[in-house]
Amino acid sequence: MNRTVKNIAIIVIISSLLGFIYNVFNPSGIPLIREEQKVSYLNEEDLHNPTEGVEAALRAIKVDQAYQLYQQGIQFIDARDDWDFADGHIEGAINIPEFSFEPDNENLKQLDKDYRYVIYCGGDDCDTSKRLASELMKLGFSDIIIFLDGYEVWLNNNYPVEVTNAE
Amino acid sequence: MLNKLFSNQYLVTIFRIIFALIFLFAGIEKAANPDDFAVAISNYRILPYFSVNFFAIILAWIEVIAGILLLFGVKTKENISLLNSLLILFTIMILIAVVRGLNIDCGCFGTKYAQEVGLLKISENIVTILIGFVVYKFHKYSIPFLK
Numbered sequence: 129m130n131r132t133v134k135n136i137a138i139i140v141i142i143s144s145l146l147g148f149i150y151n152v153f154n155p156s157g158i159p160l161i162r163e164e165q166k167v168s169y170l171n172e173e174d175l176h177n178p179t180e181g182v183e184a185a186l187r188a189i190k191v192d193q194a195y196q197l198y199q200q201g202i203q204f205i206d207a208r209d210d211w212d213f214a215d216g217h218i219e220g221a222i223n224i225p226e227f228s229f230e231p232d233n234e235n236l237k238q239l240d241k242d243y244r245y246v247i248y249c250g251g252d253d254c255d256t257s258k259r260l261a262s263e264l265m266k267l268g269f270s271d272i273i274i275f276l277d278g279y280e281v282w283l284n285n286n287y288p289v290e291v292t293n294a295e
Numbered sequence: 296m297l298n299k300l301f302s303n304q305y306l307v308t309i310f311r312i313i314f315a316l317i318f319l320f321a322g323i324e325k326a327a328n329p330d331d332f333a334v335a336i337s338n339y340r341i342l343p344y345f346s347v348n349f350f351a352i353i354l355a356w357i358e359v360i361a362g363i364l365l366l367f368g369v370k371t372k373e374n375i376s377l378l379n380s381l382l383i384l385f386t387i388m389i390l391i392a393v394v395r396g397l398n399i400d401c402g403c404f405g406t407k408y409a410q411e412v413g414l415l416k417i418s419e420n421i422v423t424i425l426i427g428f429v430v431y432k433f434h435k436y437s438i439p440f441l442k
Contacts, residue, residue, distance in 0.1 A: 135373040139361055140353075147356030151329065158329045162337075162348040212398075227400065227409075255337065 165258045167276065186261050187273050189246070194275040195287055197246055203239075204275075207249045207260040218248065218279065219288035226260040231267060244271040251280035301429050307437040308368075311375070311430045315366035317423065318378050322358025324405030329355065335402025339392055357381070368439030375434060379427035386420040393417070 151157040168185040175193055189197070198204065204221035206213050213223040222235050226249070239245070245264075249256040254276070261272045275282075283289060301307065325332040333351035337344055357377065365374040389401055392412045400409045401416050410416055430437065 132373055132376065135370055136377050139364070139370070139373060139377060140357060143356040143360040144353045146360065147326070147352040150326070150356070151352055154329075156328075156330065158333060158348045158351070160349050160352075161345050162333060164344060209398075227406075255334075259334070 165255075165262065167258065167274065170273070186258055188276045189273055191275070191277050191281045191285055191287075194246060194248070194277075194282065195285070197244075197273070198287070203243065203245050205245050205247045205260070206279075207247055207256045208279075212250065212279075214292040216279070216283070216289050216291050218282055219290045221248075224260065226256045226263070229260065229263055236264075236267075239269075241267070241269045242271065244273065245269065246273050246275050248275040248278050248282070251278040254278055301433050302436050304436050304438055307430060307433045310426050311365060311368065311371065311434075311437045314375070314378070314423065314427050314430055315362050318358045319362035319366060321404050322355055322360075322362050324407065325351070325355035325402075326359055328405055331406045332402060335400055335406070338397065338399040338402070339388055340395075340397070341388060341391070354381070367441040368437055369441050371434045371437055371439065372431070375427055375431045379424060379431060382420060382424055382427060386417055386424065389417055389420070 148160075151160075166185040167188045169188050169190065170193070172193075174187070175189070175196070198218070198220075204218045206217045206221045206223045207226040208217075208223075209225045209227050210223060213221075213225075217223070224233060224235050247257045247261050247264075249260075257274050257276065257278070261274050264272055279289075329348070329351050332355060333347045336342060336347045336351055336354075342350060358381070361374040361378050364370055365378065385403070389412045392399060393414070397412065399412055400406065401412045403410055403416070
């Protein structure tokens with residue numbers, strides 16, 4: 129084999145090994161195999177009962193249940209970035225972009241950790257809302273629900289949306 | 296004629312240093328925040344989800360190690376080939392993301408220095424690739440700091 133290619137292979141292998149070793153000892157190391165965060169859909173009963181502190185999976189709902197909660201006045205949180213939010217979001221939702229999430233986020237400070245919140249993002253296959261949910265739960269929010277189908281489906285169902293007026 | 300311009304020791308060495316520093320900086324940011332980097336990779340929706348952590352570690356550390364070696368001029372040809380090939384690959388991925396309409400952070404320098412995927416980012420990368428190509432082609436002229 130060409131000597132240059134062989135040397136490149138050696139560099140790649142040694143770098144990778146160093147990386148894996150570092151990862152073992154790194155307190156913020158990551159698992160080699162990344163697992164999807166498990167999501168479990170709530171049925172009608174679960175929806176009306178306050179959470180029992182079920183940690184195992186993230187709690188999700190479908191669009192009709194989301195609309196129910198919307199009508200009950202539950203606060204929705206939009207996890208997308210501020211551009212998408214301004215272009216159109218679920219009426220009454222507040223924006224906490226997961227992308228630039230900090231525990232001392234302004235909007236966050238005003239929220240009561242014991243209240244129920246519904247988090248959503250753009251559409252299906254969207255991890256952003258799952259990640260924001262995990263982050264909030266880590267901070268002690270006890271009743272977080274994810275509207276996994278997201279803004280797209282809400283819009284398709286002609287449920288109420290609003291845009292942010294440019295100042 | 297361009298050959299004359301680029302076969303200057305100092306020019307090639309400076310290009311090598313610039314290229315190496317870019318990758319060293321990028322690599323350290325990613326190696327220090329592997330989870331964020333893994334998330335950035337998953338946003339491209341190309342690699343299978345379960346594998347992104349694995350690649351996050353490998354890519355970050357290749358950038359760091361190859362970056363250091365390149366900075367000192369150790370095995371310049373190997374390291375510039377490796378890093379420039381990676382850069383070309385990344386740029387293709389960014390192009391694919393743009394074509395698919397993904398509105399994501401490129402993950403190039405970690406989440407602290409976020410840059411959106413787009414034509415600007417692709418252009419920046421092309422400039423860097425060209426610098427890398429000069430270093431590759433004229434690597435014999437670069438001045439190593441270590442053997």
